[in-house]
Amino acid sequence: HATLTGKVAFVQGGSRGIGAAIVKRLAREGATLAFTYVSSPDKAQAVVAAVEAAGGRALAIQADSSDAVALKQAISIAAETFGRLDILVNNAGVLALGSVEEFKLEDLDRTLDVNVRSVFVASQEAVRFMQEGGRIISIGSTNADRMPFAGGAAYAMSKSAIVGLTKGLARDLGPRGITVNNVQPGPVDTDMNPASGEFAETLKGLMALPRYGKDEEIASFVAYLAGPEAGYITGASLSIDGGFSA
Ligand code: NDP
DSSP: OOSOTTOEEEEESOSSHHHHHHHHHHHHTTOEEEEEESSOHHHHHHHHHHHHHTTOOEEEEEOOTTOHHHHHHHHHHHHHHHSOOOEEEEOOOOOOOOOTTTOOHHHHHHHHIIIIIHHHHHHHHHTTTOOTTOEEEEEOOGGGTOOOSTTOHHHHHHHHHHHHHHHHHHHHHGGGTOEEEEEEEOOBOSSSSOTTSTTHHHHHTTOSSOSOBOHHHHHHHHHHHHSGGGTTOOSOEEEESTTTTO
16 A cells, blocks of 8 residues: 655656666655756656656655755655655765876866755755655765775765765754655666676676665665655665675
């Protein structure tokens, strides 16, 4: 049975990969969706069409997560269009790799703006609308716990920041009955990290389960955390990583 009937969810970065799978899964659980995209309008519209074909409702909004004004506006449009906001999923993320000797300051800023600052900004805006039972779920990374190759310092830092941010937000919002959690995937087959990519064999060698995860597997975990059965989980960073960090 559907666990999110009557709920409204907002997903940062829902046009491709893990975010698109989350949008479709939450819609299947009965939620009404708004999600953002930046550079993939056609893919965003395809996600809307897939949700509608399955009998759901979704709204795609172009908003760059590094632009605090645009991001807040997208969240308030969603809350006003659908009359409420129950679930925020902070999925938008970028991966810039490079050794510290060569890493560009603009890549560092972009990494922190999209992967970290947007989580704070979106949470701040979303809780203006959330009631008791609200959910904030961020997509961090197993690289917060384990960064077993060179060139990932900025990315690992950005995902580690989500661990602390999740704990602090959980303390702020606990009295309001809003939970805040961080889902830390291992390698998942997407455009960001294709299972056919040059790093794939190395990554599989580092895992307890030597395979890539599927975006649906991450979406299923997010749907559980968004649902009523997960109401006692908060402030947690939860790995779904095939044993990458084991
Ligand atoms: P993809 O690159 O495949 O997709 C990224 C999605 O986020 C797209 O929908 C993209 O939209 C959107 N997006 C990117 N930048 C922005 C932005 N500035 N503002 C709004 N939306 C944005 O990534 P994945 O699906 O692989 O990753 C999703 C999340 O999961 C990220 O936070 C990533 O760090 C994390 N993760 C991924 C892992 C993996 O192995 N794939 C492992 C661990 C964590 P558009 O195309 O429209 O620009």
